[in-house]
Amino acid sequence: MSTTDFVSPIWDISFSLFEHIRIQDLPNTEYTDFDMEMYKMVLAEAAKLAEETLAPLNAAGDREGCHWKDGRVHTPKGYKQAYKKYVEGGWQGLSIEAEHGGGGLPKPMALAVVELFTGACASFIMYPGLTVAVANLITSMGSPWVRATLLPKLISGQWAGTMCLTEPQAGSAVGDVRTTARRKGDHYLIEGNKIFISSGDHDLTENILHVMLARLPDAPPGIKGLSLFLVPKVWINEDGSLAEPNDVHCTGIEHKMGLNGSSTCTLSIGDNGGAKAWLIGNEGEGILRMFSLMNEARIGVGVQSYAVASAAYHAALSYARERIQGTRISEFKNAEAERIPIIEHPDVKRMLLHCRSQVSAMRALGLSLGKFADLHVAHQGSPEGQRYMDYLEVLTPICKSWSSDQCFEVASWALQIFGGYGYIGEYPAEQYVRDSKVFSIYEGTNGIQALDLIGRKMSQHGGRSFMATMELLNSSINKLGEVEEFASEHKALAQARDRLGSAAMKMMGLGMAKKVDAAAAHACNLLNLLGDVVMAVMLADQALIARDALAQLAAQAGIDLGDSESRSSWLEEHGKARFYISKLDDLRYFCHQFLPRTAALEMMISSADSSVLDCSF
Ligand SMILES: Cc1cc2nc3c(=O)[nH]c(=O)nc-3n(C[C@H](O)[C@H](O)[C@H](O)COP(=O)(O)OP(=O)(O)OC[C@H]3O[C@@H](n4cnc5c(N)ncnc54)[C@H](O)[C@@H]3O)c2cc1C
Known part of the structure; x- marks a missing residue:
């Protein structure tokens, strides 16, 4: 594999699907025909198409771009052939309900497949991605003729x-x-x-x-x-x-x-x-109808965000392992000292860990939203079903906005890891930065998402959706608190949660006092604060699962994890155990090196400063 190759993040996707959110336990009756083997086969086939067919189009299509000639658009070379392969493989209708002629896959599985394709070539997947959203709109709202006549053409990818x-x-x-x-x-x-x-x-x-x-x-x-x-x-x-x-x-x-x-x-x-x-x-009813399409598309932008962030991270990881530069810091005065790969420099490790933990958290949230959407359908009409919709309402702007902002940042850190080589077109890093900027702009800019969060989502149904989401977060935070090993992470996360609570109260106070401009000036800060807590909870949930799985693996192998010598030689041989440990590292990094920004966010929101409102240009 070279540093320009796309890497399908199958390990983390599989962990998130089967060990974290456990799609195999979804109660939706239409999923009973699927089993784990089939899910794994779908992921493997999607990874194959992503790596072999779509990834080679990414840089070439970026350089060539689309052409407009005589009133028609021509896509870059290779897109037509790839599209043919894509539709012939039946990928287009995968997530559409089986009763409408689609593949009927659980939503988190469909999102996982979209992630693989997007990471390989974000531009290509824009074409079929929007088609799926339109097909979903038609399944729920089209007339019987539209459903019977037009839907099959969209599902087959013919239109x-x-x-x-x-x-x-x-x-x-x-x-x-x-x-x-x-x-x-x-x-x-x-x-x-x-x-x-x-x-x-x-x-x-x-x-x-x-x-x-x-x-x-x-x-x-x-x-x-x-x-x-x-x-x-x-x-x-x-x-x-x-x-x-x-x-x-x-x-x-x-x-x-x-x-x-x-x-x-x-x-x-x-x-x-x-x-x-x-x-x-x-x-x-236009806006009402369009909202249902847009909500789906907003989760789609969240998926785009972590797909591209993941591709950028993996490219940087691979480069950092190969690029030899400098010596260990302890030997910097020794001209004869061994030259080491940059992955051994603490600052590069910091950037890599930053990227990995962010990607893991975003992916966990995106797939969790897929699960909530399925559970909402499974429990439709009941208070439980409503609760899943409440989570979706509040967390969709987080998935879209927090993820797209952080994706741009991750892509930028990934470029930084490449040094000067990141800035030139020979490597994919600069394209990931360019491609990802628009994620914070389309489907409602992140500023508009933040206004939606504070103006609608937090107060709707008398605050019920927001409170339900806080309860969901609290239950995970409490579980983390039960494990001594995570005491300091729990403390950091509980503090961040409390900061969120007090900032939310402050915002509600501004709303009640009709100081809407003051609240609007801090909408993005509040969205980021909520997003930080949500993402930390995602990593906490995953770390708890990984910790138990690691203990089980070690017990099976007769390894005492407290004995550092036998532990490290075992880990060297055991990729899965190393993967579980990476989940513990992600949580630690995020809680101690990223969550502290929640203190600054709360301070900014709670401050009496009105510079933003008073200033003039
Ligand atoms: C590559 C690309 C693909 C796109 N694809 C589609 C598509 O398929 N279909 C489609 O319909 N559109 C599409 N768009 C359009 C996209 O959704 C809009 O660009 C976006 O909604 C912002 O609108 P605007 O560009 O007019 O910016 P403006 O609305 O002018 O916003 C400019 C700035 O002002 C801020 N702002 C504006 N109003 C407010 C407010 N009330 N409060 C606070 N801040 C505010 C915004 O957040 C932003 O920072 C696409 C755009 C791009 C770049």
Whole structure:
């Protein structure tokens, strides 16, 4: 393996799926046909496709980018062949419910597979990724004809899907969308302009279904006046066959900082009389409907984040093992001293451990959200089912925002580990930094996510969702407190939790005093503080499991873990035991070297300082 090769993080994914969140115990009746062997086989096959087919496209597609010619987008070389392989392998419909013709995999498994593909080539997976989100929307909201006729085309990968919200004047302010819709017989006609539409046009499929927000003439202003439409690139006959091209045209693509293999398109809609469309749901329900798609897409951005962060970390790890530079610090005056790999320098170890612990925590949260989504379905209609939805509501902005911010940071640390070689195009580090920046921008910027957290998620249902989430976190923190070995980590985590509690109270106080600007100025700080505690809890849960598993392995091998000599020679031979120990190290690092920032965050939130509000530019 070279330092430019993509590494599928199968060990950590398997640990998270089978030992941490235990998907094999999910009660959803539709999963009874699956077993561990099948899950492992799916992961192995996904890793194969990721490493052999998708990873080789990553750097090449980045350099080449997409081409826009004669109103059509052409994807980089190799994308078409890879897409064919992807759909022929049946990967497209994997997470769609079996009753709708999909593979029906548990959500955490589907997220794990998406992670592998994204880590290998984040640009490529943007095309099929959005299609799955559109297919899921149709399964729950499409008319019987739409479900019967259009869904199979999306599941098979024959057609693709997009999400069209953004317009030049309507980015974060979705309510300012100006694209119009008017009724025409049994369908609607759409006119307007959309920008920044991922996969808005490409050459991978024969048709593209645009899910689009637009406004009817008699609709009220703002988000309440929006309706959601399905606008096909090529109109579709009653029997599902393709009719004439629809009045929706790609008028250009953006030249971007990263994700260059993914087309980001400007769409002109209705220049020749109106693009034909179907309504999704009822008139005026656009934002409500779009939210369900966006929530799924936000978890998807969290997955993108740790997928790219993991790829960056593994590249840096591999480089750090090979790159020889300098001597041990204790021998720096000895010109004859042995030259060592940089992984032995404490500062490089610090950066690597930072990256690894962050990636593990983000992955654990992403997969846990997949599990909560499945448990919500399994217990639908009961208070238990509602509780899982409460967790999802509060933790989705954390998964999206905390992960995307930290992904950019991890990618930047990974680049730092490469030194000057990280900054040049020969190694993948700089691409990971460029690719990952947009994760904090699209699907609602992280600033908007933070406002959603403090303005809606924390107070909704009289604070029930937030309190349920705090109870979930507390139960893990209490479990950590029961283990003497983790006493100092428990103390650090409990302190961080208390800081979160007091900062949340302060924010609620600002809300009740109607000091909304003051609260908004600290929204990101609060999101980060909550995220820090959530991620520490993820690592704590994993460390407790790893500790027991390690003890069991040692007992089976007759090893006394307290005897450092026999322990270290055993560990040298035993990769799985080393892996479990890495989980204990991740928790220790995170609690002692990262969580202390919660003290600063709480201080900033609780401070009487109003510089942000008072300042002028
Ligand atoms: C590569 C790429 C792919 C994309 N794909 C899609 C897609 O497929 N479909 C789609 O519809 N859109 C897509 N987008 C658009 C993306 O969702 C928007 O760029 C994003 O929502 C931000 O909107 P904006 O760019 O207009 O920034 P603005 O809304 O102008 O925001 C600029 C800054 O101001 C802040 N800000 C704005 N309003 C507020 C507020 N009320 N309170 C606090 N801060 C605020 C923002 O957080 C941000 O920091 C894509 C964008 C990119 C770059």
